[in-house]
Amino acid sequence: MLAFSIRRLLQAILVMLVVALISFTLFRFVGDPVNQMVGVDTTPEQREALRERLGLNDPIMTQFGRFIVKAAQFDFGTSYQFRQPVADLIGKRLPATLELSLVSAIFALLVGIPMGVYTGLHRDSVLSKLFLSISLIGISLPTFFIGILLIFLFSVTLQWLPSFGRGDTVAIGWWTTGLLTVSGLKALVLPSITLGLFQMTLIMRLVRSEMLEVIRTDYIKFARARGLRQRSINFRHALKNTLVPVITITGLQVGSIIAFAIITETVFQWPGMGLLFLQSVQNVDIPIMAAYLMLIAFLFVVINLIVDLLYFVVDPRLRADRAAL
Amino acid sequence: MTQTPLLSVRDLRVEFPTRRGILKAIDGISFDLKEGEVLGVVGESGAGKSITGTAVIGLLEPPGRIAGGEVLLKGERIDNLSQQAMRKIRGKRIGMIFQDPLTSLNPLFTIGEQIIETILTHLPVSEREARERAVALLEEVGIPAAADRLNAYPHQFSGGMRQRVVIALALCAEPELVIADEPTTALDVSVQAQIIRLLQRVCRDHGTAVMLITHDMGVIAETADRVAVMYSGRIAEIGPVRNVIKAPRHPYTVGLMGAIPSLTGDHDRLTQIPGTMPRLDSIPQGCAFNPRCSLVMDKCYRERPDLVTAGESRAACWKVSETEEAAG
Numbered sequence: 001m002l003a004f005s006i007r008r009l010l011q012a013i014l015v016m017l018v019v020a021l022i023s024f025t026l027f028r029f030v031g032d033p034v035n036q037m038v039g040v041d042t043t044p045e046q047r048e049a050l051r052e053r054l055g056l057n058d059p060i061m062t063q064f065g066r067f068i069v070k071a072a073q074f075d076f077g078t079s080y081q082f083r084q085p086v087a088d089l090i091g092k093r094l095p096a097t098l099e100l101s102l103v104s105a106i107f108a109l110l111v112g113i114p115m116g117v118y119t120g121l122h123r124d125s126v127l128s129k130l131f132l133s134i135s136l137i138g139i140s141l142p143t144f145f146i147g148i149l150l151i152f153l154f155s156v157t158l159q160w161l162p163s164f165g166r167g168d169t170v171a172i173g174w175w176t177t178g179l180l181t182v183s184g185l186k187a188l189v190l191p192s193i194t195l196g197l198f199q200m201t202l203i204m205r206l207v208r209s210e211m212l213e214v215i216r217t218d219y220i221k222f223a224r225a226r227g228l229r230q231r232s233i234n235f236r237h238a239l240k241n242t243l244v245p246v247i248t249i250t251g252l253q254v255g256s257i258i259a260f261a262i263i264t265e266t267v268f269q270w271p272g273m274g275l276l277f278l279q280s281v282q283n284v285d286i287p288i289m290a291a292y293l294m295l296i297a298f299l300f301v302v303i304n305l306i307v308d309l310l311y312f313v314v315d316p317r318l319r320a321d322r323a324a325l
Numbered sequence: 326m327t328q329t330p331l332l333s334v335r336d337l338r339v340e341f342p343t344r345r346g347i348l349k350a351i352d353g354i355s356f357d358l359k360e361g362e363v364l365g366v367v368g369e370s371g372a373g374k375s376i377t378g379t380a381v382i383g384l385l386e387p388p389g390r391i392a393g394g395e396v397l398l399k400g401e402r403i404d405n406l407s408q409q410a411m412r413k414i415r416g417k418r419i420g421m422i423f424q425d426p427l428t429s430l431n432p433l434f435t436i437g438e439q440i441i442e443t444i445l446t447h448l449p450v451s452e453r454e455a456r457e458r459a460v461a462l463l464e465e466v467g468i469p470a471a472a473d474r475l476n477a478y479p480h481q482f483s484g485g486m487r488q489r490v491v492i493a494l495a496l497c498a499e500p501e502l503v504i505a506d507e508p509t510t511a512l513d514v515s516v517q518a519q520i521i522r523l524l525q526r527v528c529r530d531h532g533t534a535v536m537l538i539t540h541d542m543g544v545i546a547e548t549a550d551r552v553a554v555m556y557s558g559r560i561a562e563i564g565p566v567r568n569v570i571k572a573p574r575h576p577y578t579v580g581l582m583g584a585i586p587s588l589t590g591d592h593d594r595l596t597q598i599p600g601t602m603p604r605l606d607s608i609p610q611g612c613a614f615n616p617r618c619s620l621v622m623d624k625c626y627r628e629r630p631d632l633v634t635a636g637e638s639r640a641a642c643w644k645v646s647e648t649e650e651a652a653g
Contacts, residue, residue, distance in 0.1 A: 218428035224384055225423070226443045226494060227416030230408075240433050316478040317432060 008308055012301045017068070019297035023290040024067045028060075076291035081283045086291045090273060094295075095175045096166055097265070097272030101258045103188050104196030108257075109250065112200040113239075116207025120215070121234060131204065138201035143260070147194040147267035154190060162187050164269035195264040199253045206249055210242035217241075243314050251307035255300040329400045330357035331534050332381065332502055337394035337404075339373075339380050339558075341605075348605040350376045350389065352558040355632075358502065363525070363535045365549030365566065367542060367581070369602050372555040374538045378504040380404075381536070382419050383411040398502075417447040420495035420533075422524075424507040426488035430479035436463075436490050437475030440497055447498035462493040465530075466523060485516035492524055496531060503528060504536045509544065521548055542585050546570055554578050557602055557613035564638025574640035576618050612643070620644050 034047055034056065051057055055066060070076070076086035115135075119128040138146075155163035167183030169176040178184025214220060215238055223233050262274030269275070273292060280288035311318055339351035351373045358364050366374045379385050381396055383403070396404040403414060415421075423429045431439060440459040444450065450458070456475070463471035466489040479487060488508065495503055508524060509517040525548050528535050537549060545552050545566060552570075553563040554577065562575040573579045583596035600617040609615055612625040624643045632639040633646045 218423055218425055219431040221384065222421070222423055222429045222491070222494070223431065225382060225415055225421035226446075227412050227414070227498075228442065228446055230412070232442065232446075237431050237434070241431070315433060316435075317480050 004312075005309070008305055012305055015301055016294075016298060019294060020068050020071055021064065023071075023293045024064050026293070027067070027286050027290045028056075028063065071294055076294070077287040079280070079288050080285045081280070082285075086287045089276060089288065090291055090295065091174060092176075093271060093273045093276050095177060096270060097258060097261050097274060099178060100188065100191055100195060100264070100270060100272060101254065101261055104192035104194075105199065105250070105254050105257055107192050108196040108199035108203055108253070112203030113207050113246070115200075116204040116242075117211055117234065117239060119204065120208040120211025123212070135201035135204055138197045139205075143194060143198065143263050144267050146197055147190070147264060150190045150194055151267070161190050163190070166271055191264050191268045191270055194267065195257060195261060199250075199257060202253065203246065203250060206246055207242055210245060211238060214238045214241045240314065244311060247307055247310050247314065251303050251310075255296075255303050258299055259296050328359070330397075331360045331362075331399060332358040332536070333395075333397040333400075334377075334381065335395040335397070337377070337380060337396065338392040339376050339385065339389060340392040341389045343388075345606060349392075349608070350558055350605060351380065353394065354555075354558075354560050355394075356553055356560065356563055358534050358536060360501065361529070361532045361534055362551065363528070363537060363549045365545035365552040366536060366538045366555060367540060367545055367552060368555035369540065371602060371605070373558040374540075374555055375506050376558075377555070378421065378506050378536060378538050382415055382421050382504055384415075384421075413447075416443060416495075416500065417498045418500050418502070420498075420500040420503040422488075422491055422495045422503060422505040422508045425511040426484055426491050427511065429491050430487060430494075432479055435476050435478055436482075440475075440490075440494055443494060444497050459493075459497070462497055463490070465527060466490070466493045468493075484512055485520060488512060488516075488520050489523065492520075492527060496527060496533065499531060500533060502534045502536065504538070506538045507540075508537075509541070510539070517544075524548075542570070542581065554581065557608055558605070559613065559641065560632065561614065561642075562638060562640040563632070564636075564640075568636060568638050572636070572638075574635045574638055574645045575614075575642045576620050576644070577614050578640070580617075612641075 034050055034054070038047060038050065055063060058066075074087045074091075076090075078084065079086050079089055082089060115131050119131050122128050141149075151163045154161045162183070165187060166178045167185075167187035168181040169178045169184055170180045171177075178188060220233060220238055223237050228237070260274075261270075261272060262278055264270065265272045265274035266278060273295070276288060277292045279285070280292070334357075335355050336353050337351055337355070338349065338353055341348040341350055354373075354377065356364070366377065368374050376385070376389070380391055383406070385391065391404055394404070395402055398414070398418060403411065406414070430436065437456070437459055440462065441452065441455045444455040444458055445452065448455070459475060460471045463474060468474055468486060468489055474482075479490070482490065492508075503524075505524060509520050512520060521544055524535070524537075527533075535548075537545065539545060549566045551564060552566045554561045554569065554575065556577050562569060562573065562578045564574075569578060570582060573582050577598070580596065580598035584598070586595055598617055603609060603613060603616070609626075610629075611627050612618070612621075612630055615621050615625045618625065622643060628643075630641045630643050630646065632641045633649055635645050635649055
């Protein structure tokens with residue numbers, strides 16, 4: 001277990017170094033950074049001075065080393081457009097994105113798993129067919145369209161929920177949260193449904209097909225033959241056996257939720273990283289793009305690490321079995 | 326037989342509706358099982374042995390359904406009970422053992438968790454008592470260091486050991502009847518005899534009756550008190566095991582016995598029954614065995630024979646009816 005964790009940690013570091021290289025290449029070679037910073041009337045001498053000051057004349061490996069050392073300290077330089085440290089800009093927006101992603105992931109799991117279990121157990125009921133039809137919509141409609149649809153229905157027509165922004169937030173240290181105020185919670189509803197709907201339908205369909213398979217197995221038949229309670233058979237014996245693939249997919253999906261919050265954040269003008277990233281793309285603000293790339297890669301790596309460790313918790317067959325006969 | 330039998334199956338019919346019509350998997354079978362008795366059920370694949378077992382315990386998979394007849398447990402009908410009432414009988418009064426021990430245990434729970442949950446579901450005991458009982462049961466079925474093995478997962482056991490665990494699980498709430506559906510078929514030949522003997526011993530000790538479904542006549546000869554031979558969803562012959570083996574009445578049973586190799590056998594070749602058992606959708610009129618029978622008569626193509634008493638056994642054959650009439 002420990003050896004496994006260390007091995008995975010080393011792999012994770014390797015992945016991060018590769019991403020850092022890509023990020024650095026982007027930073028260094030997509031256009032001349034100096035051109036982005038100075039005005040048209042800057043003299044060549046001034047340019048050269050800036051170059052020297054930024055260390056752009058050093059050998060590439062030295063520059064890359066410096067980039068990594070700085071990245072490890074969350075120092076990604078200064079944004080071209082905002083003239084502020086990138087770390088501060090991202091730090092300010094990180095809570096908004098993470099809260100949105102977390103809430104939509106929880107929504108996807110809390111709604112998707114029970115729906116999947118239900119449709120798996122009662123394949124032919126009317127409700128199952130309704131769920132499946134809804135899931136088809138969730139899978140086939142593009143996110144921005146669902147967002148706009150929800151805004152039209154709940155914000156414009158019914159006027160129940162706000163159509164943009166985070167509402168009131170409370171600051172806890174550097175973290176700002178919208179989870180503690182009514183307007184913050186209300187503002188979370190539509191974006192998280194929009195963001196989580198695809199994941200929810202995916203999880204529902206996955207749990208359903210896994211359930212269909214598991215309830216045919218001999219151990220479920222034997223559990224029935226032992227007269228165990230139906231609830232225990234469905235939610236303990238069967239559901240636990242569907243969890244390994246569900247954890248895999250959920251892990252990957254949480255990563256995509258964070259990465260693809262961009263679209264939802266744009267539709268709802270959510271002040272998160274995605275919106276920042278989009279602005280930085282429009283303005284060729286490479287330090288922000290590089291930092292965003294690194295951050296998303298880091299989150300993916302962390303989530304995958306957690307998923308790998310969760311396998312061990314769920315499936316005893318993966319644990320080192322020294323007690324085997 | 327004035328005493329109420331433990332299990333009484335009366336004219337049981339099981340049907341599977343399909344697109345091409347209704348398939349009669351079990352077509353009117355009747356048999357009794359006394360307390361503590363071991364009844365062997367033999368027959369070829371598809372003869373309806375397993376379906377009979379699953380129908381008795383009420384676990385037929387839809388679309389299969391009981392289309393007629395009764396199943397009585399100590400005189401009370403159980404075939405028409407609600408799901409909930411039947412659940413309370415399963416495990417508690419009727420246990421079941423399946424063919425493949427490798428897949429019968431849930432891989433994600435320790436065997437202790439599985440046994441204790443079953444005990445707690447059926448018996449009014451505390452968790453500690455359930456644990457003690459689980460250890461005692463595992464010791465009884467021959468698992469060494471039972472208290473430690475309680476925390477082991479199924480994959481940490483060998484096939485034979487797992488079948489021992491399965492037997493402990495089926496017996497943990499002291500059922501009056503255990504239906505063992507091919508309990509040794511998936512096991513190593515060397516382990517089969519051990520498991521059969523274990524099943525026999527444990528059930529004798531607990532006074533549990535056994536319905537032993539198998540296609541292995543050797544197993545039946547060694548363990549069963551009575552045997553029912555099934556063919557095409559019906560009982561061809563039923564009787565005390567030594568009568569059926571030594572003096573089979575039904576031509577099908579005669580054929581089956583001829584197909585068993587014997588150590589002291591004097592013939593070089595085993596006899597075989599020509600042809601195969603008819604598919605469920607093309608069972609011939611009259612006696613289902615008529616296309617393969619060497620003693621076939623005109624009547625066999627027209628009417629279906631019912632079980633008639635022939636000595637201590639009962640057989641469903643017109644030839645047997647004729648002989649018995651002539652004799653008696």
